[in-house]
Amino acid sequence: MINNSKVKLMTKLAVYEKKHKEDIEISKYSKSDYVRLNLIKNVLSVTVAYILVLVIVGLYQIEYLIANAVTLDYKSLGVRILGFYAISVIVFVLAGLLISSQRYSKAIKRLNKYLKRLKILKKYYDEQEEKKGTL
Amino acid sequence: MIYILELREKLRVVYQKFGTYLNLIFKFVFGLVVFLLLKNAFSNEITFLSTPVVLALALVTAFIPSGLFALVCAGVTIFSVYKMSSILALFILFIFLIMYFLMLRYTPKYGYVLVATPVLIYLGMPVFMPILLGILATPVTIVPVIGGSIIYYSLRAVGDVTKGQDAVNPDEALQIFKGVVDRFKSDKEMILVTVILAVILMMVYVLRRSKFNHSTEIATVTGVVVSMIIFVLSCVGMDLEMSIVGIIVFSLLSGAVAYVAYFMRTVLDYSAVEIVQFEDDDYYYYVKAVPKIKISAQLSEVKNISEDEDKDAGKESVDEEKEAEYASEDTDVTYEDEYDDFDVTIDTSDIDELTATTNIKDINYQNHDE
Structure with missing residues (x-):
């Protein structure tokens, strides 16, 4: 016998699972772990992007770099490159922290509704088990 | 008004019945437009985008998610530029990768916005996306809009410097590359248009979310009027390569289409069936x-x-x-x-x-x- 209420509930759960897969993935982490993981990803992303920018600048200035390879002030050049890198990392990491923190909060908010429905579903099963037991 | 509401409901019923097929048709048509524009952007000598290839690509992209669609478009563009010059293809690849690592990896679901933004700038109606997204979406869509704008101007820099050459002489490749970078970094239009698009999107979004009556209508009209004024002033003051009449007409059109899309949003509700x-x-x-x-x-x-x-x-x-x-x-x-x-x-x-x-x-x- 099909229990319509149970099917409705299971449908809502299935629709949520289909549309918000990432929420369930996010819920495997604590907020601090999730934010930290994203922080590492952000730092890596900014580093790769910065290296690509440096390659473009290097290619653009390659003639100058070759011509002045001996006389270049590598110390000040290194300080400037690292300075820009530090600024980029700080900006993008702060933005990333904000985004990942908000994303986690929203996911957990949605997930709470899903968990409530799961609890109701569990009650259905418990009642079913009880009925089987009494029979 | 009631007739329009009825029409909307009828459309919704049709969309619920045939939503899957209609989505595929929309995606196919959009893919076709994008690949045809890419085909026309490169000469027949260097592009591999013959008509059957364009149709096949559009057909394939109708069945793939938006993030993958953006990736296919990027791949086709890079491959076409590579046939012209490998160093320029490297430049475009690096621009795409920089955009991805700094911005686009946060918004993988907005691949269509990323592709549509440069297409619409090319077609002379850049404000369509900011107004539409300001009304319908969240502020996070500012990221693919900015990314799309930068990608468009990087491609335009390549087009401007190579001036339709089929292939760049390897001896001149470095000079051409420097010319492209010079053109790209000194492109005031890129900075101006990107900032304007971001500001309009945020302004429309904030107005639409305001608590006063008819906030959506006010947001749409304000978005259209402000974008017209800013773009016309920019055209006059900074010699933008845009037609003033085109900006006015397309701004009005963008506002009208965006408002219709807002009105029909329940028809096109992504979560329909x-x-x-x-x-x-x-x-x-x-x-x-x-x-x-x-x-x-x-x-x-x-x-x-x-x-x-x-x-x-x-x-x-x-x-x-x-x-x-x-x-x-x-x-x-x-x-x-x-x-x-x-x-x-x-x-x-x-x-x-x-x-x-x-x-x-x-x-x-x-x-x-x-």
């Missing part, structure tokens, strides 16, 4: 969940009862039955005088806000034991 599969101990379930439609086709009837008719009817007072009928349909009915024409006002503010609740329409199941 869901088909899910699950199982319990006894059955497998294949369920099609259809959101309930709350508006009846003929919600209210507007009737004008003239003075003459009233006199013919013996100057009777307002028919109590009619009044009760109107009241039962939750409409605000007002009339100025017993013997004057009726002014019937239908309050449609509640109609607009529909709640989508899941309705189990089809449940096909088979017994687990069978």
Whole structure:
């Protein structure tokens, strides 16, 4: 016998699972772990992007770099490159922290509704088990 | 107004029935437009985008998610530029990668926005996306809009410097590369347009989210007017390569289309019909969940009862039955005088806000034991 209420509930759960897969993935982490993981990803992303920018600048200035390879002030050049890198990392990491923190909060908010429905579903099963037991 | 609402509901029913196929058709057409523009951007000597290839690519991209679609577009562009010059292809590849690592990896679901933004800038209607997204989406869409704008201007820098050459002489490759970078970094139009698009998107979004009445209409009109003023002033003051008439016409068009899209948003609701599969101990379930439609086709009837008719009817007072009928349909009915024409006002503010609740329409199941 099909229990319509149970099917409705299971449908809502299935629709949520289909549309918000990432929420369930996010819920495997604590907020601090999730934010930290994203922080590492952000730092890596900014580093790769910065290296690509440096390659473009290097290619653009390659003639100058070759011509002045001996006389270049590598110390000040290194300080400037690292300075820009530090600024980029700080900006993008702060933005990333904000985004990942908000994303986690929203996911957990949605997930709470899903968990409530799961609890109701569990009650259905418990009642079913009880009925089987009494029979 | 009620006819438009009815039309919307009819469209929604059609969309719910054929949504899957309509989505595929929309995606196919959009892919076709993008690949045809890419085909025209490169000469026949270097592009591999023949008509059958364009059709095949558009067909394939109709079936893939938006993030992958953006990736295919990027791949096709880089490959076409590579046939012209490998160093320029490297430049474009690096721009794409920088955009991805700094911005686009946060918004993988907005691949279509990323592709549509450069296409619309190329077609002379850059404000369409910011107005549409400001009305319909969240502020996070500012990221693909900015990314799309930068990608467009990087490609334009390549086009401007190579001036339609089929292939760049390897001896001149470095000079051409430097020319492209020079053009790109000194492109004031890129900075201006990117900032304008971001500002318009945020402005429309903030106005639309404001608590005052008709905030969406005000947001749309303000977005159109402000973008027209800024772009016209920029054209005059900074010699932008855009037509002033085109900007005015396309801004108005963008506002109109964006507002229609907003009005039809429930028709195009992404979460319209869901088909899910699950199982319990006894059955497998294949369920099609259809959101309930709350508006009846003929919600209210507007009737004008003239003075003459009233006199013919013996100057009777307002028919109590009619009044009760109107009241039962939750409409605000007002009339100025017993013997004057009726002014019937239908309050449609509640109609607009529909709640989508899941309705189990089809449940096909088979017994687990069978």
